[in-house]
Amino acid sequence: MSTPTVIAGQMDAKGLRIAIVATRFNDFIVDRLVGGAVDFLERHGLDTANLTIVRIPGAFELPLVCRKLAASRTYDGIVALGAVIRGATPHFDYVCAEASKGIAQTMLEHETPVGFGLLTCDSIDQAIERAGSKAGNKGVEAAAAMLETIRVLEQL
Template identity: 45%
Template sequence: MKHTLIEGDLLVRDASFAIVVSRWNELITRRLLEGALETFRRHGGAEDNITVLWVPGSFELPLVADRLAKSGKYQAVCCLGAVIQGSTMHHDYINHQVAAGIMRSSQESGVPVLFGVLTCETMEQAMDRAGGKVGNKGGEAALAAIEMVNLLQSIDQNQA
């Protein structure tokens, strides 16, 4: 049985990307941003094709990401944030709504909107995921953005 395989490669080419970053837990989110920027650079991205926007907290990520995704200026939008569990259930409400908002924006706009939001129990876990022993989830979101942009372009080319 023969099948068709369509994959997105990991070369940026001339795509434009937006990165929306939560200022809340900036110690963590700045590291996520650095990881994303480094990943875009390593994969051929030009600095002038990347726009970085800061929002107050993770709850504000979906609104700004949706506006950017629907602007037609960006091929993908990366959302970077860190919601760390406290002594209340606040984090559950934030995490669920942020995830749903980011997913909805991606589906409605047709533009990849990537979830690079850490949802950790402790600051130590967040540090591990922001360039520590578990890698950098900001870089992983950027890599997923690159792959998705190229995959969608490949799908469009194969349907033409």
């Protein structure tokens, strides 16, 4: 009986060029996501000389900036970080939907892995939980997903 071919990404960031795009809106949350992502990438071998952090106004701008970075072909991967917290109007729904859709389109269009670290939370407490307390740090998870995807794509 034959065995299947298994393709899996290694968590090794050595030699990669990475961009982190982080929103300033809700920066008290986003800064913790950035810190988690940077720490993860450094612990997995990324030379910080190959790391660019781009600060932008808010989540709605994430797709445009990620697309511009991906189109430059300068970066092996991108981590998109932000936090949208539900308010009293439908604004939350529009921002979250369009930012998510645009980030996904960027990944597909440019074949550049983008770690999705946009928190979409119903409350500040939920955001705090996802930025390094009870629910872990979603910046770390986004960086890990991006890194593993880079290494899988190299094998395809």
